[in-house]
Structures are given as C-alpha cells and as structure tokens.
Amino acid sequence: xxxxxxxxxxxxxxxxxxxxxxxxxxxxxxxxxxxxxxxxxxxxxxxxxxxxxxxxxxxxxxxxxxxxxxxxxxxxxxxxxxxxxxxxxxxxxxxxxxxxxxxxxxxxxxxxxxxxxxxxxxxxxxxxxxxxxxxxxxxxxxxxxxxxxxxxxxxxxxxxxxxxxxxxxxxxxxxxxxxxxxxxxxxxxxxxxxxxxxxxxxxxxxxxxxxxxxxxxxxxxxxxxxxxxxxxxxxxxxxxxxxxxxxxxxxxxxxxxxxxxxxxxxxxxxxxxxxxxxxxxxxxxxxxxxxxxxxxxxxxxxxxxxxxxxxxxxxxxxxxxxxxxxxxxxxxxxxxxxxxxxxxxxxxxxxxxxxxxxxxxxxxxxxxxxxxxxxxxxxxxxxxxxxxxxxxxxxxxxxxxxxxxxxxxxxxxxxxxxxxxxxxxxxxxxxxxxxxxxxxxxxxxxxxxxxxxxxxxxxxxxxxxxxxxxxxxxxxxxxxxxxxxxxxxxxxxxxxxxxxxxxxxxxxxxxxxxxxxxxxxxxxxxxxxxxxxxxxxxxxxxxxxxxxxxxxxxxxxxxxxxx
Numbered sequence: 001x002x003x004x005x006x007x008x009x010x011x012x013x014x015x016x017x018x019x020x021x022x023x024x025x026x027x028x029x030x031x032x033x034x035x036x037x038x039x040x041x042x043x044x045x046x047x048x049x050x051x052x053x054x055x056x057x058x059x060x061x062x063x064x065x066x067x068x069x070x071x072x073x074x075x076x077x078x079x080x081x082x083x084x085x086x087x088x089x090x091x092x093x094x095x096x097x098x099x100x101x102x103x104x105x106x107x108x109x110x111x112x113x114x115x116x117x118x119x120x121x122x123x124x125x126x127x128x129x130x131x132x133x134x135x136x137x138x139x140x141x142x143x144x145x146x147x148x149x150x151x152x153x154x155x156x157x158x159x160x161x162x163x164x165x166x167x168x169x170x171x172x173x174x175x176x177x178x179x180x181x182x183x184x185x186x187x188x189x190x191x192x193x194x195x196x197x198x199x200x201x202x203x204x205x206x207x208x209x210x211x212x213x214x215x216x217x218x219x220x221x222x223x224x225x226x227x228x229x230x231x232x233x234x235x236x237x238x239x240x241x242x243x244x245x246x247x248x249x250x251x252x253x254x255x256x257x258x259x260x261x262x263x264x265x266x267x268x269x270x271x272x273x274x275x276x277x278x279x280x281x282x283x284x285x286x287x288x289x290x291x292x293x294x295x296x297x298x299x300x301x302x303x304x305x306x307x308x309x310x311x312x313x314x315x316x317x318x319x320x321x322x323x324x325x326x327x328x329x330x331x332x333x334x335x336x337x338x339x340x341x342x343x344x345x346x347x348x349x350x351x352x353x354x355x356x357x358x359x360x361x362x363x364x365x366x367x368x369x370x371x372x373x374x375x376x377x378x379x380x381x382x383x384x385x386x387x388x389x390x391x392x393x394x395x396x397x398x399x400x401x402x403x404x405x406x407x408x409x410x411x412x413x414x415x416x417x418x419x420x421x422x423x424x425x426x427x428x429x430x431x432x433x434x435x436x437x438x439x440x441x442x443x444x445x446x447x448x449x450x451x452x453x454x455x456x457x458x459x460x461x462x463x464x465x466x467x468x469x470x471x472x473x474x475x476x477x478x479x480x481x482x483x484x485x486x487x488x489x490x491x492x493x494x495x496x497x498x499x500x501x502x503x504x505x506x507x508x509x510x511x512x513x514x515x516x517x518x519x520x521x522x523x524x525x526x527x528x529x530x531x532x533x534x535x536x537x538x539x540x541x542x543x544x545x546x547x548x549x550x551x552x553x554x555x556x557x558x559x560x561x562x563x
Contacts, residue, residue, distance in 0.1 A: 003027075004097060004124040009088035009184055010104055012097035012126070017045055018053060025057035030087040033079070035103055036094040037065035060086050066099045071106055071131075079107040084210030084219070088184065101126045109135045111221040113238050149243040150178045152468060153234055154217075155224045156250035157181025157209055159189075159541065160443030160457035164248050165214050166544030167465035178218040178242055180234060186212045187278055188537055190454050193310060193490060196275040196284035197317035199530065206278065212542050224251060227415040229436040246468045249424055249441040251412060253306065253452070256405045263402055266374025271399040275314050276306070287399050288318040293330035294398035297379055299369040301405040302338040306444055306452045309343065309487035309499065311335075311403045312352070318401070319359035320492040333359060334395065336367040336381055345505045347519050348489065348497055355491045355521075367393075369402060412445055423447035428503065430477035430554075431464050438471055440464045449503060451485030458541045459484045462551040479551035484508050488529045496525035510548060 003011035003024070015036065016024070024032065032054045038046045045053075051061035064078050083090065083104070092100030105117045105128045112120075114135040121128045152168060154161045157179050165177055191205035213219050220242065226235040227249070235241045255276060257264045266272040271291065273284045296318065300311035315335055322328040335356075342356070342363065343349050356363060364381075370392070371380035379400055381393045407413075408422035417433060419425025424441040425434045428448045433439035442460040444452045459481060466479035483503030488496045498518040502508045509518050516524050540547050 003091055004101075004126065006101060006104060006120050006124045006126075010083070010090050010092065012092045012094075012100040012104070012124070014093060014096050015044060016050060016093050021050065021053045021057060021059075024091050025054075025059055029059060029089050029091040031060040031062065031082070031090045033062045033064060033082060033090060033092040033100060034094070035064050035066045035092060035099045037067065040095065062086065064103065066094070066103060068099065071099075071102060075103060076106045079103040083107060084213060085208070087208055098126055098128075102128050102131060105131060105135060108221075111219060113240055116238055147233070147241045147243050148178075149232075149245065150218070151176045151244070151472065152178075152246045152248060153242055153244035154179045154248040154250060155227075155234060156252055156443065156445075157183060157186065157213065157219075158250065158252050158443065158457075159454045159537070160250035160252075160461060161248070162186070162212050162214070162542045163457060163461035163544070164250065164442065164464050164468075165217055166542060167462050167546065168468060168544075169214055169216055170544035170546075171465060171469060173216065175216075176218075177214075177216070178220050178244075179213065180220045180222070180224045180236065180242070181209065182221060182223040182237070184209055188454075188534060190307070190488075190537070191534060192275045192278065192281040193313045193317070194530070195281035196273075196288075196314055197321070197490070197493065198285040198289070199493070202278065202282050204534070207538075212538075214544075224411065226411050227417050227439075229416055229433075229439055232438065245438065246471050247436075247439045248464060248468060249412075249417060249439065249445060250443040250457075251409055251445050253444040254407050254409050256407050259405045260369055260402065261371035261380075262374065263369075263372045263404065266372045266400075267402075270374045270377055271397065272372060272374050272402065273400070274402050274404070275310060276403055284314060284318075284401060288321045289325075291322075291327075291331075291399045293327060295332040295334065295396060296399040296401075297395060297397045298333070298335050298401045299379075300335070300337040300339065300403055301368065303344075304452055305403065305406045307487060308451060309489045311337075311401070312342070313490045314401045315361065316355055316359070316489070316491045317493065318399070319355075319361070323359070324493075328359065331360075332362070334362045334364060336364045336369060338366065338368040340365050343489075343499070345499060345501045345507070347501075347505075347507055348499045351497045351520055352489065352491070372400065372402065406444075408445060417441070419447050421447065427477075428483065429480040430467055431460060431481055432467060432471070432477055440468055440471075448481075448483070450481075450483040451487060451501070453485045453487060454537065454541075455486035455500075456484060458537075459549045461541070462546050462549060466551045478554055480554045482506075482508065482552065486510075488525060488533075490526075490529065491521050494523055494526050495521040496529055497521050498525035498528070 003013040047063040054061040186209045188205040194200035223237040275281045298315040367381045413422030417424045424446045426441045443457045463479040463481045467477040487499040
C-alpha cells in the first residue's frame with residue numbers, strides 16, 4: 001500500500017508486512033508507529049514482529065495500540081512524545097491508516113489550528129472530522145474563545161530562543177512558556193564552517209526540533225506573523241494569536257540570497273557554494289577538494305551579518321586544503337569584502353594578515369558581489385571609488401564562496417518593535433525593548449552592536465532570563481550584557497585565532513593569556529572548536545547550564561564597584 005502524506009514528515013498507511021517495511025526503509029522513513037492492537041485479524045504481523053523488522057532496517061519502532069473509536073488522552077500524549085522525540089519522516093499504520101491519522105491529528109491540536117489539521121487530513125483522503133470538537137477543545141482557542149495567555153512567549157526556536165527558555169525554567173520551573181517555531185529541525189550553525197572543510201559530518205549539526213525543545217514548554221509549530229505589543233499579542237501565520245505577560249523575541253534574521261542577481265539559481269553547481277546553508281556546506285568541501293587550478297573568489301557583504309568571520313574562515317580552510325594538495329601556488333585567491341577592514345577588532349588583524357600573506361590572498365575592500373552567472377562562472381562586483389563613482393568589475397572563477405546580504409525578517413521590520421533599519425530596538429545592556437518594558441529580544445534580530453554569533457546568544461540568554469523574571473514581578477532589570485561575542489577564526493586545519501570581544505571592540509578573553517592567547521593561532525583554540533564547543537552547545541547552552549556565562553548583575557545605584 002502506498003503511504004498517504006499528511007505532512008512531509010508524517011505519513012500513514014494500512015497494515016504493513018515484511019515487504020512494506022522494507023519499502024518504507026528504502027523510501028527514507030526513520031520511525032514507524034503501530035497503532036493497531038495485535039490479533040485483530042488472522043495472519044496480521046504482530047507489533048513485536050514488526051518492531052524487529054523495522055529495527056533490522058534501521059528504523060525506530062513505537063507501539064501505541066488503539067481500539068477503533070477510542071483515543072485516550074494517554075495515547076495522544078504518547079503520540080505527541082514520539083513526534084517530538086523520534087526522527088522523521090514518520091510512518092504510522094493500523095488497518096487502514098485512519099487511527100494513526102486521528103492520533104496524529106489530536107496530538108497536533110494546540111500546535112496547529114483545527115482547520116489546518118482537517119485540511120491536511122482531507123488532502124490525504126482521511127476523514128477525521130468526527131474529532132472536530134475535541135480538536136477545538138485541545139487547541140485551547142475554540143470558536144469564540146480568547147487566545148491563551150502565557151507567562152512568557154518566545155518567538156524563535158534557534159539557539160537564542162531555546163537557551164532562554166531553558167534558563168528561565170532553570171530559575172522558575174512553574175512558568176507557562178510557549179515557543180513559536182515552525183521549523184522541524186534545529187541546527188548547530190557554527191559547525192557549518194567545519195562541514196565546509198570536511199572536518200564535521202553534516203548530520204552532526206542537525207537534530208529534530210523536538211530533541212532540543214524543553215520538556216515543560218508548549219511548542220507552537222507555526223511561524224509568527226506580527227507583533228502587537230500594546231495588546232501583548234503575537235499573531236501567528238494562520239491568523240490566530242497568542243498572548244503573553246512577557247515576550248522574548250529571538251526570530252533570527254533573513255539571508256537575502258535574492259539580493260545578488262543570479263545567485264539563488266547558481267548555488268550548488270559550477271563551483272558556486274556557501275557555508276551559510278546546511279545543504280551547501282558539504283558542497284564547499286567537495287568544490288575545494290576538486291577545483292581546477294584557477295581563480296577562487298570569497299565574498300563578504302556589508303555588515304551586519306551572522307558571524308562576521310565566517311566568510312574568511314571558508315577561505316582560509318580552502319587555502320589549507322590547496323596547500324596540502326600542492327595546488328595553492330596555481331590558485332588565484334581573492335577576498336572581496338564590502339567593508340573597509342579585514343576584521344573589525346584590530347587586535348586580531350596581525351595574525352590574520354600573516355595567513356593572508358602565506359596563502360597569497362588578494363584583498364579587495366569596498367567590493368560588493370552584485371551578480372553571478374553560474375554557467376559562465378563569472379561574478380560581478382561593484383566598487384565605489386574615492387570620488388563616489390561606482391564601477392562594475394567582472395571576475396571569472398573556478399570556485400565562488402558567496403555570502404548573501406542579511407536583513408531583518410519582514411514581519412519584524414514592519415512591526416512596532418523595529419527601530420532603525422528594521423532591527424528590534426533594545427537597550428544594549430538589559431536587552432529590554434526601548435519602548436515596551438515587557439518585551440525583550442536577543443540573538444540576530446536585535447539592533448545591538450555585538451557580533452551576531454551563537455556565543456553572543458549564549459551570554460545573552462541568562463541576562464534575558466533574569467530580566468524577564470524581574471519584569472514579571474514588576475521590578476527593574478537586574479542583569480546586564482557586555483556585548484560579548486566569540487569568533488573562532490579557523491586559519492588552518494588544527495589552528496584557530498580565537499577572537500573574543502565585547503562592545504566597542506574591548507577584548508574579553510575567557511582564559512588568561514598564558515593559557516590561551518586569542519590573538520595568535522593556537523592548537524588549543526582548535527581543540528575547543530572541534531571537541532568542546534559542540535557538546536557545550538547541545539548539553540549546556542540549550543539546557544540552561546550557564547558554564548562561564550552566568551549573568552552579570554547591574555550594580556546598585558551609587559555603589560562603588562572598586563570597593
């Protein structure tokens with residue numbers, strides 16, 4: 001029987017047999033859920049037999065037996081737990097697929113509207129309309145009912161949002177928190193540089209979103225569409241809304257690929273790549289490993305961008321691949337940076353310039369990528385002269401690592417929370433909104449001048465958690481953020497210049513200089529990036545363990561800090 005798709009990540013089918021499970025594995029299913037009790041009909045494959053076969057094919061197997069017409073809350077909760085914790089795509093089965101679909105529908109209530117659930121099942125050819133009232137009741141916003149109010153609504157399930165939720169729950173487990181996030185996967189984006197160098201495997205940087213979602217939060221699995229801070233309301237993509245006592249906005253930013261003519265169509269072939277996308281980072285390594293002698297271009301757009309060091313990290317690691325292969329002397333490597341300096345904190349520039357010279361890199365400042373012809377392998381740059389005139393320069397290439405301009409999300413820029421440039425307008429120390437005292441923001445969407453990195457979010461999350469709790473109690477903010485950000489500049493395989501700095505370019509090293517001098521390339525910094533930072537991200541930051549990033553209190557008025 002051909003599985004029926006309800007969502008890309010969940011399908012249902014009728015009773016399976018040996019061949020059906022083999023076909024499911026071949027089709028890419030990673031989890032199988034049996035909702036049919038054993039012995040409903042002769043020769044039916046038992047759950048134990050099906051489980052053994054599924055596992056032999058590399059799929060997880062879960063048994064939630066349901067009698068026709070009876071869907072206990074415990075069974076619905078079990079289905080919800082499986083959908084959150086087990087890898088997808090998921091295949092549910094029973095005699096016809098209806099019980100599996102109905103359990104899915106009830107488990108999704110509260111995360112999708114009843115109308116959306118019924119539409120999805122209708123398209124799949126399954127009628128669950130008999131559950132309409134129960135879906136509305138479970139959704140908590142049935143016809144005519146007011147949107148639910150949470151203690152805290154967090155918009156964004158990236159590093160900043162998840163870390164903040166965990167830090168809040170660490171301090172007050174009783175909080176009623178909702179996280180608004182449509183994505184099915186969570187990514188460790190700092191790892192994509194290492195994927196692009198062949199050091200990390202792509203799948204080590206991706207997990208199902210449910211695997212990092214804190215247990216005690218409500219996950220609203222759709223996108224935010226607008227903020228109404230006067231009403232303390234967040235509008236969702238389906239037109240419904242949720243309300244809050246305090247809001248944490250961490251929606252991230254938008255990679256504006258379309259701002260460079262021809263780039264979206266060129267990516268992933270003819271040597272055109274970018275470590276700023278999960279699916280393209282492996283291609284960076286393949287392109288660098290198989291490039292013909294010739295010109296390699298690396299670009300960086302105007303600030304602000306996520307991790308300002310990432311564009312040149314890709315360049316240095318590619319050069320190291322060519323050096324090791326003996327190809328570097330036959331490569332023309334150019335770095336086209338829309339800005340005017342190699343790195344914004346001068347203390348780190350000398351070490352980087354040593355590698356620029358070692359690799360023979362041609363630096364081009366004030367040079368912005370504006371168009372790409374992938375088939376012809378030609379990139380077009382705009383350069384502004386001293387007299388203000390703009391010239392266009394075309395450069396052929398064998399490899400192009402492109403970084404797109406980065407902008408606020410449209411719904412953020414159009415909202416009352418936006419300040420200049422469309423970024424969320426917050427106090428740089430307390431991260432509280434400048435006009436709405438019950439709104440806080442962190443991560444890539446704010447107008448703060450810190451580097452937009454995961455390390456910055458790691459330091460911001462505890463500050464926001466403390467200040468949100470203060471706001472809920474009607475108190476003033478109690479913690480402050482110093483602008484800390486970290487950029488491990490991978491200058492070669494095995495060595496990193498560990499840039500750590502705060503507002504105004506002030507150096508904020510984690511370790512004493514005698515242990516780790518961040519202004520010089522070191523193997524210890526590589527060890528941190530390669531071995532330590534991923535587990536710190538997954539098992540500390542996202543779980544509210546604030547090792548070396550506890551919130552700094554705001555000094556009491558008139559207090560002499562030197563005393």
